[in-house]
Amino acid sequence: MWKSKVWNLTLLSTILRRRPTLLSISHFQSNSTSPFPSPSFSTISRISNFDFLGNPSFSGKTFCSESAEKSHVHVRCWSCGNVANGSLFLFCDSCRSIQPLDQSVDYFQIFGLERKYDIGVENLEGKYKDWQKKLHPDLVHSKSEKERGFAAEQSARVIDAYRTLSKPLLRAIYIMSLEGVDVDEEETLSDPELLSEILEIREAVEEAADSQELNQIQSQMQEKLDHWSNSFANAFQCRKFEEALNSIRRMTYYQRVNEEIVKKL
Amino acid sequence: MGMAEPAYTVASDSETTGEEKSSSAFPEIAIGIDVGTSKCSVAVWNGSEVELLKNNRNQKMMRSYVTFKDDIPSGGVSNQLSHENEMLSGAAIFNMKRLIGRVDTDPVVHSSKNLPFLVQTLDIGVRPFIAALVNNVWRSTTPEEVLAIFLVELKAMAEVQLKRPIRNVVLTIPVSFSRFQVTRIERACAMAGLHVLRLMPEPTAVALLYAQQQQQAVHENIGGASEKIALIFNMGAGYCDIAVTATAGGVSQIKALAGSTIGGEEILQNMMRYLLPDSEILFSNHGINEIKSMGLLRVATQDAIYKLSSQTSVQIDVDLGNELKICKVVDREEFEEVNRKVFEKCESLIMQCLHDAKVETKDVADIIAVGGCSYIPKIRNLVMSICKRQELYKGMNPLEAAVCGAALEGAVASGISDPFGSLDLLTIQVTPLAIGIRVEENNFVPIIPRNTTMPTRKELSFTTFRDNQIEVLIVVYEGEGEKVGKNHLLGYFKIMGIPPAPKGVPEINVCMDIDASNVLRVLAGVVLPGSRHPAIPVMEVRMPTVDDGHGWCAEALDRTYGSALDLVTVQKKI
Ligand SMILES: [Zn+2]
Numbered sequence: 143m144w145k146s147k148v149w150n151l152t153l154l155s156t157i158l159r160r161r162p163t164l165l166s167i168s169h170f171q172s173n174s175t176s177p178f179p180s181p182s183f184s185t186i187s188r189i190s191n192f193d194f195l196g197n198p199s200f201s202g203k204t205f206c207s208e209s210a211e212k213s214h215v216h217v218r219c220w221s222c223g224n225v226a227n228g229s230l231f232l233f234c235d236s237c238r239s240i241q242p243l244d245q246s247v248d249y250f251q252i253f254g255l256e257r258k259y260d261i262g263v264e265n266l267e268g269k270y271k272d273w274q275k276k277l278h279p280d281l282v283h284s285k286s287e288k289e290r291g292f293a294a295e296q297s298a299r300v301i302d303a304y305r306t307l308s309k310p311l312l313r314a315i316y317i318m319s320l321e322g323v324d325v326d327e328e329e330t331l332s333d334p335e336l337l338s339e340i341l342e343i344r345e346a347v348e349e350a351a352d353s354q355e356l357n358q359i360q361s362q363m364q365e366k367l368d369h370w371s372n373s374f375a376n377a378f379q380c381r382k383f384e385e386a387l388n389s390i391r392r393m394t395y396y397q398r399v400n401e402e403i404v405k406k407l
Numbered sequence: 408m409g410m411a412e413p414a415y416t417v418a419s420d421s422e423t424t425g426e427e428k429s430s431s432a433f434p435e436i437a438i439g440i441d442v443g444t445s446k447c448s449v450a451v452w453n454g455s456e457v458e459l460l461k462n463n464r465n466q467k468m469m470r471s472y473v474t475f476k477d478d479i480p481s482g483g484v485s486n487q488l489s490h491e492n493e494m495l496s497g498a499a500i501f502n503m504k505r506l507i508g509r510v511d512t513d514p515v516v517h518s519s520k521n522l523p524f525l526v527q528t529l530d531i532g533v534r535p536f537i538a539a540l541v542n543n544v545w546r547s548t549t550p551e552e553v554l555a556i557f558l559v560e561l562k563a564m565a566e567v568q569l570k571r572p573i574r575n576v577v578l579t580i581p582v583s584f585s586r587f588q589v590t591r592i593e594r595a596c597a598m599a600g601l602h603v604l605r606l607m608p609e610p611t612a613v614a615l616l617y618a619q620q621q622q623q624a625v626h627e628n629i630g631g632a633s634e635k636i637a638l639i640f641n642m643g644a645g646y647c648d649i650a651v652t653a654t655a656g657g658v659s660q661i662k663a664l665a666g667s668t669i670g671g672e673e674i675l676q677n678m679m680r681y682l683l684p685d686s687e688i689l690f691s692n693h694g695i696n697e698i699k700s701m702g703l704l705r706v707a708t709q710d711a712i713y714k715l716s717s718q719t720s721v722q723i724d725v726d727l728g729n730e731l732k733i734c735k736v737v738d739r740e741e742f743e744e745v746n747r748k749v750f751e752k753c754e755s756l757i758m759q760c761l762h763d764a765k766v767e768t769k770d771v772a773d774i775i776a777v778g779g780c781s782y783i784p785k786i787r788n789l790v791m792s793i794c795k796r797q798e799l800y801k802g803m804n805p806l807e808a809a810v811c812g813a814a815l816e817g818a819v820a821s822g823i824s825d826p827f828g829s830l831d832l833l834t835i836q837v838t839p840l841a842i843g844i845r846v847e848e849n850n851f852v853p854i855i856p857r858n859t860t861m862p863t864r865k866e867l868s869f870t871t872f873r874d875n876q877i878e879v880l881i882v883v884y885e886g887e888g889e890k891v892g893k894n895h896l897l898g899y900f901k902i903m904g905i906p907p908a909p910k911g912v913p914e915i916n917v918c919m920d921i922d923a924s925n926v927l928r929v930l931a932g933v934v935l936p937g938s939r940h941p942a943i944p945v946m947e948v949r950m951p952t953v954d955d956g957h958g959w960c961a962e963a964l965d966r967t968y969g970s971a972l973d974l975v976t977v978q979k980k981i
Contacts, residue, residue, distance in 0.1 A: 267607065267634060271658035271833075278833050279862070279923035283604070284822030294923040301860055 217244075221289075232296050233276045238307050240277055240292040248320060249303035259317055259375045263308050270304040273297075310371045311393045314378075318390070325390055333391075340395050347402050360403045363396045370396070436821045437575035437604045437815025438565055439612075442554065444645030444672060444714065445506045445779065447471045447483070448810040449565055452818035452830070457811045460568050468806060469561075472501035473553045475539040475546050484560035494523050495702035497540030497695065500553045504581075505645045505672060507550035507595070508588030511535040515668050518676060521687050523702040540698065541962050551591050562599055577605040577817040579612050579809045581646035582839045584664025585885050585895035586907045586927060600612035604820050606840055606925070609662055610639040610650035611804070612812030613777055615834045618659040619815060620802050622831065625656075635772040635802070636662075640757065640790050641809065642780035644671035649756050651764035651771075657828075660835045663764035663858045665756045671712075671780050674746050678708045681745045684734050689731075700727040701711065707733070716782045743785050750785055757793050763858050768794045775806040836861050842919055842927065845882040845891045847872055847973045849965070854919045857887065861925065866918040872973035877906040879915060880972035881931050882964070883950050898952030901972070902931050904943045912936060915974060926952075 217226045222238035231241050232252070250257045253269050275281070277296040282289055306312045315325045331337045343359065350356045374389035438451045438460075446468045449460045459467045462484055470483035474493050493499040502522060507518050510529035516535045519526045525545055527536040538545035565573050589606060596603050607615075617637055634655040637731060641648045652659045679686055683704060690697040707725035714721045720738035727733065743750070756785050760948040761768065774794050780786050782805065791799060803811075818825075819832050841853035846869065855865045871879065879902050886894025905913055918930040932945040 267660075269655070270657060271655055271660065274835055275656065275658055275831070275833050278835065280605075280820055281833060282822075283820045290923070297923070298862055301862075305860075 151241055156235055164405045178223060217241075232273070232300075238276075240282060240296055242292050243295045243299060249316060250302060252303045253307060255307075257317065257320065259314060260380050261313075266304060266308050270300060275301045310367070311390070311397050314371070314374050314386070314390050314393065317378065318383070318386060321381075321383070323387070325387065327394060330344065331391075331395070336392065336395065340399070343399050344402070347406065350406070353407055356403050356407055360400060363403070366396045367393055367400075411921050418673040435573075435575060436823055437573065437817035438569075438573055439579075439810050439815070440558075440561065440575045441579045441609070441612075441810035442504060443471055443643050443779075444502055444670065445471060445643065446806075447557070447561065448807065449561055450807070450810045450814035451569065452814055452823060455825075456829075457814045459807060459810065460565055462564055470501070470694045471503065471557060472499050473556045474499045475541050475548065478637050480556050482560045482798055484557065486566050491702075491706050494705065495699045497524050497693070497698040500537065500539050500548060502645065502672065503550040503553045503557075505668070506535070506537065507554065508585065508591035518673070518931075521676065521679070521690060521701060523698045523705065525693055536645045540693075540695065543695070551595045551598065552593070554595035558596060558599035558601060562601060573732040574600070574602050575604045575817070575821065576601045577607060577813045577820065578603060579609045580606050581668075582608045582610065582648040582650075582664045584608075584666060585840065586842075586897055587885075587895055587953060590951055593690060605816055607813060607816055607834070608648065608666070608836075609646075609663055609778075609809045610648045610664065611642075611652075611659070611836060612810075612816065613639045613641060613775060613808045614650055614652040614654070614659040614812070615815050615832060616808055616893040617773070617775060617800075618654045618657050618804065618834070619829065619832055620657040621654050622657040622828070626828070630695035636766055636770050637775055638757070638766075638771050638790075638794060639775045639777070640753075640759070640781065640786075641776075641778045642670055642753065642786065644675075644780075646670050647753055647756060649760040651760055651766050657832045658835065659833070660860075661837045661858075662766060663760050664837060664839045665763065666839060667752060667756055667954060669749050669752050671942060673749055674780070674783075675705070675708055676742040677745050677749070678712060678737075678742065679704055679727075681741075682708060682735060682737075683727075683731070696728060700729060700731060703727050704733070708933070711737060712742070712783075715739050716784060737848045738789070739784070747787075750789055753786065754789055754793060757790065761793075771796075773800040775800040775803060775808070777803060777808040778844050779806065781805045783852070813928070836925075838863070838921065840885045840895075841887060842883065842885050842897070844869075844917055844929075844974070845880075845884060846976050847970060849891050851886070851889060851891045851894055852976055853883055854917060855921065861921050862923050864918065866916055868977045869915045869917060869974040870911045870977055871905070871908070871909060871915070872970055872975045873914050876910065876913075876972075877905045877907060878903045878972055878976050879905065880964075880968070881917060881929065881946075881948075881974070883929055896953055897927075897950045898929075898948065900929075900931075900946060900948050900952070902933060902943065902946055905933050906935060906942050908935060913942070914977075937962050 217231045218224065219226065219234040219237060219239060220241065222234060222237035224234055224236040226234070231244065232247070233240055238260055248257065252273070253266060255261050272296060277300060278289060279293040279297055282293045306316045315327075318325055331340070343363075346359055347356065350359065370389045370392040374386050374393070377383075377385035377389060436452055437527065438449055441448050447470075448468050450457050451460065461467050462469055472493075473480050473482040476493075494501075500754045502519060505515055506519060506526070509530045511534065512530050512532050516526065516528055520528070524540065525536065525538040534549065536547060537549065538547045540546075554610065562573050576596065578592065578596070581588065584592075592606065593603050598977045602716040614637070614737050617639070621635055634653050636651065636653050638706035639650045639652065645668065646666060647669045648664070650664050651662040653662055654660075683689070686701070686704065703725055704727055707723055711721045711723050715737070720736055723733055723735050723737060725733050730793050771794055773866050774790060774796055776787055776790050787799060791797065815830070815832060816834070819830050824830055837858045838855055839857060842855045843851055846852050855863055859865070880899060881902065882891070882899040883897040884891050884894040885897055888894045902915065912935065914936070916932050920928045920930070922928070928947055928952045929950055930945055930947045933942040934940075935942050
């Protein structure tokens with residue numbers, strides 16, 4: 143009956159910070175691009191140990207803020223000095239060095255997509271693998287500790303981007319966050335109509351006699367998810383964010399039912 | 408090696424873990440080692456392809472065993488005598504891959520009691536007593552020591568052939584190995600002077616080889632560049648492992664893993680019990696004659712099982728001594744009936760893996776069956792029939808696939824590149840087992856579910872079980888059981904000094920982090936409502952923390968503390 147808590151920046155991540163090892167590699171960002179719907183470790187440097195706030199070695203100057211300022215000027219490869227063309231710069235094509243994390247690049251940009259909800263998910267995996275072949279920490283084992291740190295961060299962020307964009311609900315929450323609208327996944331359900339509907343469905347899941355029945359409920363949930371996914375797309379396009387949030391709420395609950403079903407199947 | 412020198416050196420555990428120390432301009436190529444329960448092999452990238460190394464008897468597959476006969480134990484790599492004969496004396500220890508990192512309550516340890524050496528248990532959760540009979544005295548040893556002695560020989564063999572010192576290795580391990588077992592493997596490697604660059608679940612090594620072959624096919628314009636899904640079934644003497652992988656452009660994304668401790672050893676034991684039903688009682692005293700009888704029965708049964716792969720019936724004729732003779736014809740149907748449960752378990756593992764990968768059988772492009780047991784007709788048939796196929800993938804040698812994959816990973820992870828793009832490869836791994844903590848009533852709550860892409864970080868919230876509870880115990884387990892007793896204990900630590908509050912009020916956040924080097928860290932913090940700051944300093948502990956002989960179990964905790972230090976999961980809001 144437990145539920146995975148969203149990686150919420152008021153939790154451990156505010157309490158903890160990664161110690162910048164050799165360089166001040168990015169720390170988490172406490173600005174509005176979060177919370178992410180899934181555990182988004184990408185906002186935290188993954189290469190070194192956690193440390194408590196106020197660690198004297200913490201420089202306070204994060205790469206993220208630095209790169210955000212610079213992203214539209216010139217970005218140079220830290221290794222060979224080559225000037226990148228365009229703002230998307232995860233990997234240097236001329237010396238094959240992995241670049242430090244740049245939080246100003248959003249998930250859609252990573253996948254070369256326009257920032258919109260309706261995307262073709264079937265092309266994501268190929269692009270995801272292309273990135274991993276350039277960025278995965280396994281491939282830079284013999285490189286410097288600094289570059290291994292970059293690889294760990296970049297690769298983790300690409301995993302996150304892939305997971306987020308390939309799932310409609312996560313993608314919806316994410317694209318809203320890019321518009322500055324945060325979704326509170328923990329909020330209590332207040333719409334009595336939706337509440338009774340959800341309770342009813344849950345009861346049906348609890349009492350389902352066999353897997354056939356469960357499968358049936360599952361396909362009903364899928365239909366509802368598809369429906370509300372379309373509603374979200376429309377609302378979002380018209381920038382009707384209240385309506386969009388409502389669709390997300392619906393999707394969240396139907397999604398949870400699906401998760402319950404999968405557990406029982 | 409001189410007579411006075413020890414067979415192995417003991418290095419500190421820390422040497423094998425975490426980041427390696429140097430990165431020179433010309434990295435040495437890590438070798439791939441597949442330490443099987445019964446056989447072992449070594450391979451290395453030779454600059455253009457993977458090459459299996461041979462011992463001085465021209466063998467690519469070497470028996471995984473060590474004989475404690477003289478002052479210096481010797482293993483199956485260099486030893487000139489045949490394994491079969493030594494097995495009869497009680498001096499040879501084998502099956503260490505099945506025994507390593509297991510306590511004496513483990514069913515796998517119990518099923519090892521009829522091996523022709525000593526495995527004794529007290530059933531209290533400590534290491535089993537394992538010993539070889541040397542000059543009528545039981546010489547105790549450990550699976551780590553046996554493995555280390557064996558690895559020393561493998562290392563020496565590879566060094567002679569490659570004419571360079573060997574330090575870095577990529578080892579294959581079973582999917583079902585716990586992180587504690589992994590530390591034991593790393594310990595054995597450290598004792599042998601080897602540094603573990605990577606540990607790969609066996610079917611993922613096969614997946615990497617498959618990715619390379621697919622990439623090659625694309626280059627030669629045989630196949631398309633689109634993604635291909637493969638099911639990999641790998642069953643050796645000790646373990647049965649399954650993986651579903653999606654491959655494109657030389658990248659193998661593992662979609663799901665499933666593993667179990669069933670293997671050829673279980674099939675062999677079922678057959679021995681079938682041929683001589685009270686063998687375990689007959690041989691339980693482990694006298695020299697009994698050991699000899701056990702060894703003879705084992706050799707004869709093994710031989711019969713091999714033959715049943717190619718013939719439909721086999722004549723078993725063996726004199727076990729002590730007026731015990733077995734003379735029997737066994738046909739393939741009998742064999743399949745005797746091992747019905749094993750085959751059913753294989754089927755359910757495949758189904759589970761496909762389900763976890765969310766892959767339909769019609770989407771599986773290739774079915775790869777490797778490992779010694781893949782020669783058993785029943786196994787081949789069941790794998791094909793689940794996937795509704797008429798044939799298996801043909802591009803691999805079933806006994807060499809895993810070690811070849813390990814050697815490829817060794818080259819890739821060492822930073823070697825190939826002008827023809829043959830090393831343009833990557834495996835994206837997932838967690839083979841769920842990792843979580845114990846909550847009230849000995850329930851297990853996964854925090855990182857199994858089949859999560861690594862590296863990863865996940866967090867869950869918990870709360871106190873009692874009013875004014877100032878301490879909670881975080882007990883970390885790995886496994887799939889709903890109760891912690893079914894899972895592997897990785898370690899535990901206490902959070903102390905929680906400000907007194909009614910039960911359910913303190914928010915205890917437990918975060919688990921697996922980094923790029925596959926190191927697991929567990930963090931726990933406490934937040935009180937209305938505060939954005941931690942109530943007490945956050946604890947971060949690297950796992951596993953348990954060491955040998957941890958006679959610790961859920962019952963002991965219950966007995967000592969009851970529910971005084973329990974955690975409760977935070978109920979989902981509706
Ligand atoms: Zn560059």
